[in-house]
Amino acid sequence: MRQPALYSRSARAAAVAAPEAVDTVPQKTAASPLRTTGLGQRLAQAGTSPRVMWACMALLGMLLLASVLLRGPGGARELTQKDIDAAVLRTLTTQNLPSAAARAAEKIRPSVVRVMSFTKNKKGEDVEQGVGTGVVIVDKGVILTNLHVVQSAQTLRLVFADGSASAASVIGAQPENDLAVLQAHTIPDDLSAATLRSTTDLLPGDPVVAVGFPFGIGPSTSAGVISGLGRSFRSPEGEQEIGNLIQFDAAANPGNSGGPLVTMDGEVVGIVTGILNPTNHRTFVGIGFAVPIESAASAAGLPPF
Template sequence: MRRPVLYSQSPRGGPAAGETVVPGEAAATDAPEVLPKPGWRQRLARAAVNPRLTWGCMALLLGALLWVLWQQTAHPPRVLTQKDIDAAVLRSVTTQNLPSRAARAAEKIRPAVVRVVSYGKDKKGADIEQGVGTGVVIQDKGVILTNLHVVQAAQSILVVFADGSESVAHIAGLQPQHDLAVLQAQTIPDDLHAATLRTTADLVPGDEVVAIGFPFGIGPSTSAGVISGLGRSFKSHEGAQEIPNLIQFDAAANPGNSGGPLVTMDGEVVGVVTGILNPTRARTFLGIGFAVPIESAASAAGLPPF
């Protein structure tokens, strides 16, 4: 009876039948002894004792260093000129959508602009809205400049701040000769922003300005234009007296803009919008508006002159 073939799991044959293997003694074999391959430390040590290889590596490193030095000498770093800087700035301006000067001015002054609502009483004694104007905060304790004609006939006044909060206000000062009124808000937002005032001494016709307000109650609305003239006089159809020394401007203004700030491109207040010139009684803008210089407006609030 044939036995099946058996395969040993050992990589090398075991002792033949009848042989005795002494523990600790290697089995005799005719195969040559296989030594382990040298590691990287052994190879590095052998290379270190090879002078040709050592000098070759040093020559290679020296050549690389000389090549780098030559590149720096032959091709020095380029120094930027003013022309390069101007070109970079022009490229940035033409490739990026930057806000206009008028937009930046409006953004700066807008937190200080308030809506002014005047109320009267109907026959039954209930509050009714008489009109809407504009005001500008000039002190963060709630001091607001506006036009006298905006609040003159009001029995109560409400101001709405830029953050949407509201407050009752009362008249704290008057300057009728310049159609100005100073309001004091009773409730003040924690982060109330006051406008920056600027002297009109260096203004000239052609200077760009922005008017912010609530024309016909819509707003805050922004319009831009230039100063058309200085030292003008104006008397409205409803006005009892002529107002002197006004700033003439052509930024669009309509009923509701009264009392709002006229600002420079830096967002600094140079005047308070007070009226528009229209030969008819349509009360719409034809291109000529007037503002009280901020020096007069500031004095109405008891602020020191510039």
């Protein structure tokens, strides 16, 4: 069954909304399987990496089996919690753990879409006029991208993360924020929608990841931080100025337009819409802009956070 758009409350917002939660956490006892030690910190850094978690589970299984086998009439000592902690910590320190940016990119990648626009030549044949990026926000095939990616196109083609392709139609637009909403004609069975997150508690310096198809290459991932909020931007070829933008320094280039800007949790906070370059080269010099997801979601008629 198709699901509606997913929303996530940020960790900061949740903490402000429920401060009393701090007092309700039970105290850890000596019997707790993981104490707040170097081991706990290593596990937290492991995040949700399946590789690391399966390795830990296998190691724990072997340790428990060894503990059972060691019990016998000879009086061999049983494995202690300290033995288990040390063994798991040894495994974690020898594993190459994925970075936070890599985990964020892995989470959002199934929802990232290549968007190709075509026009007809004199012979009536489709000619590609540009490549951009989109992000699935509802798993029935509703996709957000930039209006300038699809504007003036006669036909649109999408390529999903699983490699399947589909034609698409523009079903909505928000020109003042350079946003367009697409509907895929053919929907993969396992299409995954991104989780959208409010921007209300974003701060300059917060790490972010941009995923897209710069110059048609991708999906490509770049990482950086939020450089500022409430910015304004006017594209060199456009007359319209867009305000209330997120400024970021994760590398973006032509083709990234319409792609998601995500937190380290892999949750979308913005739609990449432009880069600032004082020359005509249209390459990244360290300043990119994204439309906050609140504006982008409203373009698709989705409810507020």
